[in-house]
Amino acid sequence: MRRIARAGVLAGAGALAAASLACRKHDASPVECLRLEGPREAVGFGGTFSIKATLDCPQLAGGRIAWRQIEGIPLAAMSPSSDGRELTARLPSLAESVGRVPWGVVPISPRTRGQIALVANWTDDHGATIAREIQVAAADRSRGLPNTPVGVRLYLGGDGWHVTARPAGSGAALDTTGGVASLLPDVAGDWRLADASDRTLALRSGRYDETPLDCGRSGCHPAITDAVAASPMTTVFARLMDAKPRPAGYPGCALACHTTGEPGAHDGGFPHVVAELGAGGDPVAGGVGPFDGPTLLDRRWDALPRDLHRLGGVGCLACHGPGAIPEASARWGILRTDVCAVCHDAPPRYGHVVALRQSAMSRADQDPRARTERACARCHTTAGFLASVSPPERAPVDRRAPVDAGPVGITCSACHAVHDPRRPDGTARLLRSIPVPALLAGAPQNVCLPCHTPDADDARPSASAGAIWRGRGGLDPATGQPLTGGAPHAAIAGGCVGCHRGGPDNLERGSNHAFRAPASVCTTCHPQGPPPSTDLRARALGMWRGVRTGEFGRPAHAGDARVDRRTPRGRAIWNLLLVLEDPAAAAHNARYAGALLDAAEPVLQADDTGRTTTR
């Protein structure tokens, strides 16, 4: 006999278990005889917890229990009792869980919440075995935004934190267990905190169900409200509640990400309001006229109470948080990947963030210059990119990250627009709608192209993959006329991501957000492998050495070369740089890249003592 069942020990109220914030595959044969009792709430980073194992079936007795960790950072001080019926261990620290701890409210995802999973394996002398799984977590999730739910503990990066102002009626105090400051807002209102150097942090706490949803009032965000109405995120919960048949077990573990609010927390979120309405098992002391709550989550969407309609789905507050829009100086935080990570960073099932962090885009602003220089920020920062593509009437507030925030990278919201007024019908992937660069006029819209296509006004070509792919951008050195070529990969469905869809193979969903293009994607059309091509890059680098002294270091677009396209030599160098700016030119369009070099080479060779058109 060997069975494994999962036990959600963070369950505050029956089906609203907080233990698993991401749906996972479940063993279909729960074994009730082995009961595991652990902490019912998050225990804190570095916190010690205990689990008690009990055999509930009379036919089972004796034996011993062995514990094995199957998920999460390895536990320290794991100490089972002699018969294994009790286990004590310590959860990882904040730094161990999160990695680099940023200043201010620390974003926490399902992956970084210090969650661990253990299997208790009971055996007796007759060879009988029962295995059961239990999960424990250090913290609730956090978007890292300064507007934060009541009833959900937030952690603070930095030192010397103290509260300088708090809402009336609050009795909450900063906790510094383990050297990490945390705060559990207990009432709605404004907080002001200061660190050791008196740098202040303004927080606004509130309940989700008390936050107005009047974002669409005239003068505010009516277009966004229209756009979001049909968003699949808005409707996901309604659609699945009404699905025929409803997915097995739904909503169950999906509440954490298909509704607004943190399961197990008293934050006025969907799970909490379900409990308040009486369906979650919370007693309503002194109540008369009991609500028919036990069947609440069995109802169809239309039959749910009004307040659950407002919280059912991934609505405004699911990303923007409750309370109020943060102060202008703090609005940059909404662009961080951490906001989406509260649901999309739950590997191995939801691996979007894990995959994205492996891509070069996630490190696009690692060089401080890329964050601070306007020309660089346009494509090296999310704020810069969004500012460049926003129509003037929607010019957003300045959402550049503060200098000391460190790299933020190109984040989800650069490519995905969850409420794009220009695309009111939305798309399945909520991709941002952006005009095609002028150089590629006629090409299908593609969110990648604006930052992977040189601009006609550029002093030197910038990231040119889009241009090479489409066979555009080159100049005839002699005449200055456009040098165009074929685009053999232009017909690939999906555009760039038709090939750039690879990533870690241990993720169930979202692996494609690493945007790798493994050789395997070529085999659909090239079963024998990609056509052989000369080493274009080596050739281009060799030509570059003839133009410039030294190696091709950082991308030319970040250098100081000025290309005078009024001269044949300048146009030849432009062509050469187009190829060099695309490290994968041979894969994107080998024939066109080769043609650019063919056109440039004789000019550069003939003119190697002539005018210097780069400096």
Place this chain on the structure above:
Amino acid sequence: MTACRRPAPDQAGGGTESRDCADVETLRVCWDGARPRVAKRATPAPARGPAFTCAGDHCEQRHPRMPDAGEWQCMDSGGATICIGGTRAAGVAPSAADPRWFCGARRGGEPGTRICVDLSPDFPDGRARGWRCRMVYDGPARRACDRDPGAHTLAETCDARHPCVDGSRCVDGWCVPERPAPACWRDEDCAAGRCRFGSCLTREP
């Protein structure tokens, strides 16, 4: 002004009731003729919203019912609940409006502002009589009810010596309202200067 409410479903059974009917506290009232009529006397309806939490003579209901998922501000008057607002809730999936509410556009208000009326709101014991309720918005929005034997409401018994609350009339011995045509929040919204239960009254009492 025509109210935007669909006729309430026939809940009386038997096929004898007009479809333009509504619950008024424990009564079933129809407006299919020149005047309202009481179609059926019901037993106290079970609470349709969340339970009340009571301490002594004071009860409160969290998450009170409202016309739909939009933004509303509500008040109680004579055993009915009247709400103003209706701004669409942003980022919320469409859902059917609660058919128990009568709704209409507010006269002279901001475009899009609506008025809705529920003639049978929730009470701690299912009866309007003996309770004075209000919506409370400081802290969590909630419906608060206090016992008040002197409170007068719709669906009370009436006769020559026991007049009905303003805005209702005595029909078959019961105080019942005219068919709601919600359009007003204040008296100033009505040409005749009388707004009762969210509807403009044309006649003097």
